[in-house]
Amino acid sequence: MKKIVAAFAFVLSTGVAFGQSVQTVPQNWHLLDQETDGVYGISIEKAYQELLHNKQPEPVLVAVIDSGIDTLHEDLRSVLWRNRLEAAGGSLDPDKNGYAGDIYGWNFLGADNPDKNVTKDSYESERIYFKYKDKFAGVTSEKQVKRKDRNLYQVWLKSKAHATEVSEAGKEVEMMYSLLEILPRVDAFFTSILQKDTYTVQDLDSLKAEDARVEQGKMIYGLVFERVKPGATNKELPVLFQQYADSLKTNLQAPQAPPADYRGMVVEDDYSNFKDRYYGNNNIMAGDPSHGTHVAGIIGAARGNGLGVDGVASAVKIMMIRAVPDGDEHDKDIALAIRYAVDNGAKIINMSFGKSFSPEREWVEDAIKYAEKNDVLIVRAAGNESKNIDVEPYFPNPLSIKGNKKAPNVITVGANGPTQLTLIAPFSNYGKDIVDVFAPGDNIYSTVPGGNQYAPFSGTSMASPVVAGLAAVIKSYYPHLSATQIKDVIESSVTKITEPVINPGTGERVAMSELSRTGGIVNAYEAIKLAGTLQ
Numbered sequence: 001m002k003k004i005v006a007a008f009a010f011v012l013s014t015g016v017a018f019g020q021s022v023q024t025v026p027q028n029w030h031l032l033d034q035e036t037d038g039v040y041g042i043s044i045e046k047a048y049q050e051l052l053h054n055k056q057p058e059p060v061l062v063a064v065i066d067s068g069i070d071t072l073h074e075d076l077r078s079v080l081w082r083n084r085l086e087a088a089g090g091s092l093d094p095d096k097n098g099y100a101g102d103i104y105g106w107n108f109l110g111a112d113n114p115d116k117n118v119t120k121d122s123y124e125s126e127r128i129y130f131k132y133k134d135k136f137a138g139v140t141s142e143k144q145v146k147r148k149d150r151n152l153y154q155v156w157l158k159s160k161a162h163a164t165e166v167s168e169a170g171k172e173v174e175m176m177y178s179l180l181e182i183l184p185r186v187d188a189f190f191t192s193i194l195q196k197d198t199y200t201v202q203d204l205d206s207l208k209a210e211d212a213r214v215e216q217g218k219m220i221y222g223l224v225f226e227r228v229k230p231g232a233t234n235k236e237l238p239v240l241f242q243q244y245a246d247s248l249k250t251n252l253q254a255p256q257a258p259p260a261d262y263r264g265m266v267v268e269d270d271y272s273n274f275k276d277r278y279y280g281n282n283n284i285m286a287g288d289p290s291h292g293t294h295v296a297g298i299i300g301a302a303r304g305n306g307l308g309v310d311g312v313a314s315a316v317k318i319m320m321i322r323a324v325p326d327g328d329e330h331d332k333d334i335a336l337a338i339r340y341a342v343d344n345g346a347k348i349i350n351m352s353f354g355k356s357f358s359p360e361r362e363w364v365e366d367a368i369k370y371a372e373k374n375d376v377l378i379v380r381a382a383g384n385e386s387k388n389i390d391v392e393p394y395f396p397n398p399l400s401i402k403g404n405k406k407a408p409n410v411i412t413v414g415a416n417g418p419t420q421l422t423l424i425a426p427f428s429n430y431g432k433d434i435v436d437v438f439a440p441g442d443n444i445y446s447t448v449p450g451g452n453q454y455a456p457f458s459g460t461s462m463a464s465p466v467v468a469g470l471a472a473v474i475k476s477y478y479p480h481l482s483a484t485q486i487k488d489v490i491e492s493s494v495t496k497i498t499e500p501v502i503n504p505g506t507g508e509r510v511a512m513s514e515l516s517r518t519g520g521i522v523n524a525y526e527a528i529k530l531a532g533t534l535q
Helices: 002-014 044-050 084-092 124-131 147-166 168-194 201-205 212-228 237-250 262-267 290-300 331-343 361-373 460-477 483-492 524-531
Strands: 060-066 105-107 316-322 348-351 377-381 410-416 437-440 444-448 453-457
Touching: 044 460, 044 524, 060 290, 060 331, 060 460, 105 331, 124 147, 168 212, 168 237, 201 212, 212 237, 290 316, 290 444, 290 453, 290 460, 316 331, 316 460, 331 348, 331 361, 348 460, 361 377, 377 460, 377 483, 410 460, 410 483, 437 460, 444 460, 460 483, 460 524, 483 524
Parallel strands: 060 316, 060 348, 105 316, 348 377, 377 410, 410 437
Antiparallel strands: 444 453
16 A cells, blocks of 8 residues: 555645646746746746846855755755864864864764764654653543643644554555545546546556656556456446545554654753753764755755756855754754754755644744844745644744744745646645745755756745745845845735635635735745845
């Protein structure tokens, strides 16, 4: 069943729309203009050509809190931040910031030995579930819980449900239900191609076509056919598949054993003590740095060098802070990563990660306030679960614990696609209050590890650095603007979408203003024009 999950995830990530004609989309579509190029990009190329060609920018330091980066990549080497004092002093920590050897940034997921690093990690819901299992497992009513513990009890109940969902079986079941929703479109697609109402997997095997949808559909349908009932027809499949998914869901259970303490076995800090902050190492290429390398390239891959891709920002330096493992990040690492970025001169921080629970939320909230006091803008991804994060929080959350006050220096970004058909990416989270803007996040081509490698990724993880890159452009050409002014410029200049769009969570057509606070897609051209009017 893991193959089905992987196949379906691939189809979602490619933004394929079965039963519809495919529009050829330029590889750099996220940089282009809707009116000129016919895609819902941010019009940054137009801005460079018409608004910025005679202006001289000042370099801006952007911190990327992520999985790491390929420091040897041909399109990134020239834009990497270099801590010059540290580069000259080796392991002696000449800049006295407590992080010896932090030439390109820092790795909060490492031991003192740079060869020993956290790669895989658990989910936060599992950590919370097992941490408080002995305390709450026997509770049958909230009335049995002390008043001061009732909020914690509710969090624990949610963690139990979520831990079940994120188990391997839970993820498979969730994916199968999502797959059930698109089966009618896939079926109509193949019915049209085969010109027959009833067919089997053998009929699909005979199809040969260059259309990527054919191969992807064959992969999904073939796996489902064989898993549910070899030899079944397309007419039988929906009912059989529904029964199979329902039976698996019935048997879902919460995990039986606590997750391994992957981080604790490597980092060996006192996690409960926030003052114990000088841990980790300088190996920002540890593990799999694909995600961070891709994000960094979207922001600032060297422009105009004839290689690979052009980043959004032309005058930028990238600082990488490794704090996101393969699993849920830890609040302490994120809070310290934000503070490290601020203390070392970053003016913009990109955070393309998130999770459903945040047990040490106050540490992160304090770090966001610290960034605000130091005039640093934080750009964060909205997440990829097709959920309303006004209702189901996604952390780091811009709302304060007390008073639900929204941080003025945080922008939350959902993902849009290139065409009217995929205007709201089907995976994107949304929220009328929490999500501020949408930006290109579907099939974004950027740098990946390997020195000279590039690939398309999809996700709000790609939309966030598009906005971080735009913020860097504005800051580099208009350095007098504050973080909150840049946020306001980006939000005030969006391209308003007036026609109904598809709600990723319900499938219904709604006004885009129901999915985000501004009801629009970021527009670099208009943002830069607006920035030029502010003194």
